[in-house]
Amino acid sequence: MTVTRSPGAPDRDALAARFGPRRAGLAVRARTAGDPLADAVVAEIRAAGREDGRALTAALQRGIRDGLASVTGPSPALAALLTSAESVPAGTDPAMLDTGIRPMFTAPPAVHTLSLSAGALLRTYGSPSIAVLLGTTGRLVESAERRLTETGTWLLAATLPGGMRPGSPGYVGTLQVRMLHAHMRVLARGRGLDEAVHGTPVNQVDLVRTWLDFTLVSMRAEATIGFGLTPAETTEVYACWQLLAHQLGIDPELVRDVTSHAEAEELDALVTAVTGPPAPESRALAGALIGAVAALLVQPLRLPVPQGRRLLQALARRFHGAAVTTGLGLRRSPGWEAAVAVLGRMIAVQRRWVRRSPASLEAARVRNVAATRALLAEDRGGPSLFETHGA
Secondary structure (H helix, E strand, O other): OOOOOOOOOOOHHHHHHHHOHHHHHHHHHHHOOOOHHHHHHHHHHHHOOHHHHHHHHHHHHHHHHHOHHHOOOOOHHHHHHHHHHOOOOOOOOOOHHHHOOHHHHHOOHHHHHHHHHHHHHHHHOOOHHHHHHHHHOOOOHHHHHHHHHHHHHHHHHHHOOOOOOOOOHHHHHHHHHHHHHHHHHHHHHHOOOOHHHHOOOOOHHHHHHHHHHHHHHHHHHHHHOOOOOOHHHHHHHHHHHHHHHHHHOOOHHHHOOOOOHHHHHHHHHHHHHOOOOOOHHHHHHHHHHHHHHHHHHHHHHOOOHHHHHHHHHHHHHHHHOHHHHHHOOOOOOHHHHHHHHHHHHHHHHHHHHHHOOHHHHHHHHHHHHHHHHHHHHOOOOOOOHHHHHOO
């Protein structure tokens, strides 16, 4: 009997030979899995009709902001979602709800903007399933700047001290992101996304890839420009992101063993094996992202847009290497690449001096937390798509 495999489906036998049968099976299942708890809430809302659906949406919004206890007579799906989201998984230190991701704030917010844009998001867009999904749902090139600022706002809020505690702005944003993903699954299916090729819209592989981009890729990117973390700090970051994975609806079986870069690299290799090469939409997204960030750098760095593009292309090449950046259609900027390398070495030396004094390092962390809070307090001109469509 001949078994026909769809062009986009991973070769399970090849995966098993490389990663073992258990992990291969996990990856194949993850590619067709969404977020059952969030998806059930969206299904309830859509099945309820216009008026009842509005009431369910209002209850969801209230529950996300004020907790399950604030909702009178919650629907079964809403109760299940919020009960899970408000819980702390077994083995998780509850103190994380208040401390946030402390090592992240040993660097100023601008560093995270660079690692988010030229690092995490750029690699996320290399996923064909994610890039095609954004094109299918109408958020491709024209929304690049908004997507960057919204993602950065959520990420900073969620990682601040107290940002993962239910009811905080960070937690609310995380749940809104989760619900937006559930709505995007419905929208993409309604617009004919080919699931045989790309898997379930916003599937667990997509979510884990993004999780790795915010952890492994971002930390490695920041290290290349002098803002590296110690092994203990790295372990703390991964532990905090385990809690964020839970709140985002990521299957714990996929990420719970990741406590170091070595384990993250193993998971990343598995995810990459079932993802495939960049799509044309990936290259369009990469170009739009670089252009959007270059425009944002004009005022703070006094860099004309063309020079900003070259700087970001140099950072991208340093963060990801030649193969990734070439695949995304980004050009080389040799002069900026040399300048970034020199600057990274200088920052690394300065950071080593700061680390010799725990008091100095803590003072820097306090300053960076305050700067992040001030940045988040700025008026951003209306609600984000997370807020508008994420509940």
